[in-house]
Amino acid sequence: MLSIIIPTLNSGRTLEACLAAIRGQNFPRHELEIVIADAGSTDDTLAIARRHGVEQIVTNPLRTGEAGKSAAIAASRGDLLALVDSDNILPDPDWLRRMTAPFADPQIMGTEPLAYTCRTADPALTRYFALLGMNDPVCLFLGNYDRWCGITGRWTGLPVPQTDAGDYLKLTLSAAQLPTIGANGFVFRRTLLERVAWTPYFFDIDVVHQAVAAGHPHFAKVKTGIVHLYCDRLALFRRKQQRRIHDFLYFAATRQRTYPWQQQNKLAIIQFALCTVLVVPLLVQMCRGMRRHPDRAWWYHLPVCWITLWVYGVATLGRLLGRKTKALDRQNWQK
Numbered sequence: 001m002l003s004i005i006i007p008t009l010n011s012g013r014t015l016e017a018c019l020a021a022i023r024g025q026n027f028p029r030h031e032l033e034i035v036i037a038d039a040g041s042t043d044d045t046l047a048i049a050r051r052h053g054v055e056q057i058v059t060n061p062l063r064t065g066e067a068g069k070s071a072a073i074a075a076s077r078g079d080l081l082a083l084v085d086s087d088n089i090l091p092d093p094d095w096l097r098r099m100t101a102p103f104a105d106p107q108i109m110g111t112e113p114l115a116y117t118c119r120t121a122d123p124a125l126t127r128y129f130a131l132l133g134m135n136d137p138v139c140l141f142l143g144n145y146d147r148w149c150g151i152t153g154r155w156t157g158l159p160v161p162q163t164d165a166g167d168y169l170k171l172t173l174s175a176a177q178l179p180t181i182g183a184n185g186f187v188f189r190r191t192l193l194e195r196v197a198w199t200p201y202f203f204d205i206d207v208v209h210q211a212v213a214a215g216h217p218h219f220a221k222v223k224t225g226i227v228h229l230y231c232d233r234l235a236l237f238r239r240k241q242q243r244r245i246h247d248f249l250y251f252a253a254t255r256q257r258t259y260p261w262q263q264q265n266k267l268a269i270i271q272f273a274l275c276t277v278l279v280v281p282l283l284v285q286m287c288r289g290m291r292r293h294p295d296r297a298w299w300y301h302l303p304v305c306w307i308t309l310w311v312y313g314v315a316t317l318g319r320l321l322g323r324k325t326k327a328l329d330r331q332n333w334q335k
Helices: 012-023 045-051 065-075 095-104 124-132 138-142 190-195 204-213 234-253 266-278 280-292 296-320
Strands: 002-008 032-038 056-059 080-083 110-116 162-164 168-172 186-189 218-228
Touching (some): 012 032, 032 045, 032 065, 080 095, 095 168, 095 186, 095 218, 110 168, 124 296, 186 190, 234 296, 266 296, 280 296
Parallel strands (some): 002 032, 002 080, 110 218
Antiparallel strands (some): 080 186, 110 186, 162 168, 168 218
């Protein structure tokens, strides 16, 4: 059985399309279950879930998406688990079949889409993140990303050994060269949970890092995409970046994170700051992206980098000044 894991919190804006795409899959219904972990939605999230016949709805008292994944996984029954966020849409009816096919290779522990699907009807900012191949522009400068990037023409900037197996790339990961794999369509064997820490928070990239360190290096990048309705407004992006950096600093300070972010290239972070301030390097990157995939959405590269520099800079300065960091309150959060 395959269990679809979906954490929700006031996800009514996107959940309808997410569940409709899952129910439209060419995959045996009796071999599929959807498990939602809800963090106290006050909109129509639960009504939408029931309308689509979601097999299990459990509560998520810790409220974060990572806690929701953990709660839903604990309630699930599948030998394979698929992490599909409420703002993800499976782009074609054969998506689940293609994502699970690599597990015929007993070495493969998990699969992930190679790209984000860019749809012309989506808002320009949504298209920009799909074309960029990541939700945080700092990762572009670090070379540490895990989806096809329209600026570089690669799915990661790290030297990951890979073999082309036809419909997917078979990867041999290492703890030293580990892209940010583990979210937005990540499918994995339940047996992977035996060697990792996944409760009460399932930090996706940490779980993959721990699995690789435990001797499970083989994963697959399937040559397909997934829609991620990440942001449609810059104000929402700013809010998400604030949540990202505050949550990271909080959980890192409490030693609940294991992915070695502290080993990332510090010079690349300085380069990001300088390029953002100087603007011209960002324009060069934007032009490269436009050559590969012409779209006015690339103009968002400038404000997205500026917002990120400001939000991360303020949070980092506060930490240096001794300000205590805590996870942001999810009250009134909405997708």
